[in-house]
Amino acid sequence: MLRLEGITCAYGPVAAVRDLDLEARERAIVCVLGANGAGKSTTLKAIAGLVAPLSGRIWLAGRDITPLPPPQRVALGIALCPEGRRIFPEFTVEENLRIGGHIASREEVAQGIARAVALFPRLGERIRQSAATLSGGEQQMLAIARSLMSRPKLLLLDEPSLGLAPIVMRQIFDRIRAIRKEGATVVLVEQNANLALRIADYAYVLANGRVAIEGSAKMVAASGVVERSYLGA
Ligand SMILES: Nc1ncnc2c1ncn2[C@@H]1O[C@H](COP(=O)(O)OP(=O)(O)OP(=O)(O)O)[C@@H](O)[C@H]1O
Ligand SMILES: [Mg+2]
Numbered sequence: 001m002l003r004l005e006g007i008t009c010a011y012g013p014v015a016a017v018r019d020l021d022l023e024a025r026e027r028a029i030v031c032v033l034g035a036n037g038a039g040k041s042t043t044l045k046a047i048a049g050l051v052a053p054l055s056g057r058i059w060l061a062g063r064d065i066t067p068l069p070p071p072q073r074v075a076l077g078i079a080l081c082p083e084g085r086r087i088f089p090e091f092t093v094e095e096n097l098r099i100g101g102h103i104a105s106r107e108e109v110a111q112g113i114a115r116a117v118a119l120f121p122r123l124g125e126r127i128r129q130s131a132a133t134l135s136g137g138e139q140q141m142l143a144i145a146r147s148l149m150s151r152p153k154l155l156l157l158d159e160p161s162l163g164l165a166p167i168v169m170r171q172i173f174d175r176i177r178a179i180r181k182e183g184a185t186v187v188l189v190e191q192n193a194n195l196a197l198r199i200a201d202y203a204y205v206l207a208n209g210r211v212a213i214e215g216s217a218k219m220v221a222a223s224g225v226v227e228r229s230y231l232g233a
Helices: 040-048 070-075 093-100 106-119 121-125 136-148 166-181 193-199 217-223 225-230
Strands: 002-011 014-024 029-034 055-060 078-081 154-158 185-190 202-207 210-216
Touching: 002 040, 014 029, 014 040, 014 055, 014 185, 014 202, 014 210, 029 040, 029 166, 029 193, 040 070, 040 078, 040 154, 040 185, 070 078, 078 136, 093 106, 093 136, 106 121, 106 136, 106 166, 121 136, 136 154, 136 166, 166 185, 166 193, 185 193, 193 217, 202 217, 210 217, 217 225
Parallel strands: 029 185, 029 202, 078 154, 154 185
Antiparallel strands: 002 014, 002 055, 202 210
């Protein structure tokens, strides 16, 4: 489904991601772990087209998407749910969802909202409330639901559990599983390694922009190396 080959990204003179190879099979949940500044968000931005790599190629379903701008990647089925949620607090839940569906027809938007509500019933109960009145967990649900409005085949999630209570994290992770079950491939960036490894099939651990460790989520979890060396825990 997704393949990164030798991706290097830099902001000015300092490389944030170095010669990165990464793959996600269709309908897999692949997690990307690593300490602050390891290059996780930059990797997702490169996949979404928000950061142009200095070198390397990105393939989606056999097609080289490296030169494509972000809107064309959205049209091909890539959606990014960014770090920090970026919802519009003064808009209602429904309006926030409509923004995510801006490239869709009216009917598709209605279907998208129905799907979002089925996936996150609490958003349905709060559909006309302003997003500012939602709890942190509900805001994260809204951010994920909004990124699903374009019906992505590949969903990129940047730290969805950030700042949430453990019980709410588990609810969000349960929904990520449900999204995969509906057919999406998920690349999940997380600092909460234990939770992410529990739902992922495959894991990459980044350190200083490079892949330090990769393997099945089970293998990476069992190695214990995640906590010891790379997450500062
Ligand atoms: N817009 C930017 N301008 C300059 N440097 C940046 C920019 N964004 C990120 N960096 C640098 O690139 C490196 C990787 O950043 P990135 O955001 O990808 O890390 P991350 O793994 O997502 O970290 P975190 O866990 O803190 O979100 C860091 O050293 C960071 O300071
Ligand atoms: Mg980040």
